[in-house]
Amino acid sequence: MAEELQSMLQLPPSGAAGGEGLTEVSPETTTPEPPSSAAVSPGTEEPAGDTKKKIDILLKAVGDTPIMKTKKWAVERTRTIQGLIDFIKKFLKLVASEQLFIYVNQSFAPSPDQEVGTLYECFGSDGKLVLHYCKSQAWG
């Protein structure tokens, strides 16, 4: 499962085709600082056909939640919110009992099975989907 996540959530390589939403953040994307979990797979090129299957997500931290060094990710449309939560928790090295919530519009938590592709259709703008994430001790 972890391996699958790592290959899904990869930064688009610099100069990737179809990256109209990416140019303004290229300084960030061309010099990534991968975490020790190596979520970025080096040398894995994203085939041109697949760029349409991935959407760009910009992750923003809310409250006291740690900020991710890498904020912009290309994610498969079919990735669920729960999958994204699991990934961020790993990336931030949260313990299992810490909850992580993801919001659209900074106020609404999509259900865990919601696909990011759908969220992008509804809430995306400027070629990306902005998601806020927040750590909480609720229920933990």
Place this chain on the structure above:
Amino acid sequence: MEEDEFIGEKTFQHYCAEFIKHSQQIGDSWEWRPSKDCSDGYMCKIHFQIKNESVMSHPGASTHGQTCLPMEEAFELPSDDCEVIETAAASKVIKYEYHVLYSCSYQVPVLYFRASFLDGRPLTLKDIWEGVHECYKTRLLQGPWDTITQQVFNRPMGSSHLESRSRGKEILFEKEHPILGQPFFVLHPCKTNEFMAPILKNSRKINKNVNYITSWLSIVGPVVGLNLPLSYAKATSQAERNSD
């Protein structure tokens, strides 16, 4: 604790009204039910779900009585009657009811819910628990709290994730509905402020109106199988734009 994280009853009712307005627009069937004296009330939604189950029958557990039969023989015992059929799909309709009430003591909304089959048989806490999304099972079972009533889960069911460690409070528990006086399951409200505070603080920072009920329900609802359609997320912003 910041005062703003709690909401008064009037505010609660206001947010519920806004929520229901949108529900009516999209046909989501939430409605307001006033209490008998109309001084307060709650939001309510009923929905029906068809559950497909496979009915498994274990040949060894049939009425043959001889417990020392070797395994091969047990499985070879033929029978044409339905109790030995391995899988049969049976559809069951389950009626789910979700109620959003205001808790005066915690000054936050609380989610009450219950589920029953069409013949009136209620689902047990264990049945409900089985419907909880996997990701929440992990969350709810970890941490200093304990979530599951000992009576229900002390039976040796063989599922390690259901083992009960009883220390402290329950998060998902049975309680009498304050207005209807009937037993419902409840998500304990005491941690509500923990997850609502960052949203509210952030909304003040960016000067954006947030419907407390919408945000809150989007977080707690999925724990018990209630998923809000995405259009609720846009409803507040629409209202803001319309009023400008």
